[in-house]
Amino acid sequence: MTRIFDALKKSEASRQGAGLPAPSVTPMPSPVPHVAAGARPMGAVRASAEPFRSPVPLVGGLDLNEDVIREMTALRVSVESVLQGPMRSVLFVSPQGGEGTTTVALQFAQVLARDSSIRPMMLDAHVRRPAYSVDPSQRMAMLDPRLSGKNAAASVVPNLFALPPSEELLRGGVFQPAALRQLLDTATAGFDWVLLDGPPVLESPDSASLASQVDGVILVVQAGRTKRPVLTRAADLLRKAGARVLGSVLNRRVLEIPEFIYRRI
Numbered sequence: 370m371t372r373i374f375d376a377l378k379k380s381e382a383s384r385q386g387a388g389l390p391a392p393s394v395t396p397m398p399s400p401v402p403h404v405a406a407g408a409r410p411m412g413a414v415r416a417s418a419e420p421f422r423s424p425v426p427l428v429g430g431l432d433l434n435e436d437v438i439r440e441m442t443a444l445r446v447s448v449e450s451v452l453q454g455p456m457r458s459v460l461f462v463s464p465q466g467g468e469g470t471t472t473v474a475l476q477f478a479q480v481l482a483r484d485s486s487i488r489p490m491m492l493d494a495h496v497r498r499p500a501y502s503v504d505p506s507q508r509m510a511m512l513d514p515r516l517s518g519k520n521a522a523a524s525v526v527p528n529l530f531a532l533p534p535s536e537e538l539l540r541g542g543v544f545q546p547a548a549l550r551q552l553l554d555t556a557t558a559g560f561d562w563v564l565l566d567g568p569p570v571l572e573s574p575d576s577a578s579l580a581s582q583v584d585g586v587i588l589v590v591q592a593g594r595t596k597r598p599v600l601t602r603a604a605d606l607l608r609k610a611g612a613r614v615l616g617s618v619l620n621r622r623v624l625e626i627p628e629f630i631y632r633r634i
């Protein structure tokens with residue numbers, strides 16, 4: 370199986386006069402290395418902003434490979450060119466569940482975390498199907514073992530913190546806009562990238578309301594599954610809610626010719 374995706378520029382540029390640069394990046398493939406182990410302390414984790422938890426180190430990232438790193442680095446550059454504040458909040462969502470939101474958001478976060486000058490955190494905003502949970506000691510965030518890479522499963526991802534949903538959010542099953550505002554104002558202090566892993570746009574009303582409160586939104590779309598009208602409907606819903614849709618990532622694209630040839634075209 371390959372983990373293949375494209376970072377594609379999309380949409381909003383014409384509407385808002387800004388956006389991710391055009392896809393000079395052509396389709397890129399992906400094999401699979403991994404993230405090293407070993408926690409790197411990042412100073413004191415901020416005191417809890419009740420009723421929410423504080424971000425904690427993340428255990429069990431994904432196995433990365435060179436192509437993922439290259440694509441996500443290109444995506445970072447694109448987002449940075451559009452969002453220039455000292456703290457960027459970016460929501461990753463898909464039109465439907467299972468398209469790869471959690472995977473792509475985490476790949477992006479892990480690639481950011483490789484740069485020691487950056488302080489990224491993941492905020493799990495999918496309260497009906499969270500990908501992160503806290504361990505019994507409450508001092509670590511654990512990625513859902515179904516997702517974590519074989520090589521990264523037992524390791525702390527250096528320089529990456531995560532905030533699983535609080536019990537309160539899990540009980541309520543809804544991520545109210547006020548709750549996100551409070552989180553963005555408090556628990557995220559000290560981080561310069563806040564990456565939200567959100568629920569599917571067409572399946573949860575939370576998505577649009579979360580989208581309206583972050584700096585930008587990236588739509589993750591599974592290649593060969595989601596049809597253009599579905600993608601358009603999701604993007605329209607987000608825009609109507611006031612979101613700034615920065616672009617889309619095509620996940621799980623399958624190359625029809627061998628990768629080494631593809632790269633030379």
Ligand SMILES: Nc1ncnc2c1ncn2[C@@H]1O[C@H](COP(=O)(O)OP(=O)(O)O)[C@@H](O)[C@H]1O
Nearest residue numbers: 371372373463466467468469470471472516621
């Ligand atoms: N590029 C990829 N290559 C291989 N498997 C993938 C890829 N993206 C997602 N998956 C797998 O697909 C399933 C759904 O992905 P996930 O990121 O949880 O989607 P979502 O968050 O949109 O529901 C998971 O089992 C995940 O490991």
Ligand SMILES: [Mg+2]
Nearest residue numbers: 470471495500
């Ligand atoms: Mg998910």
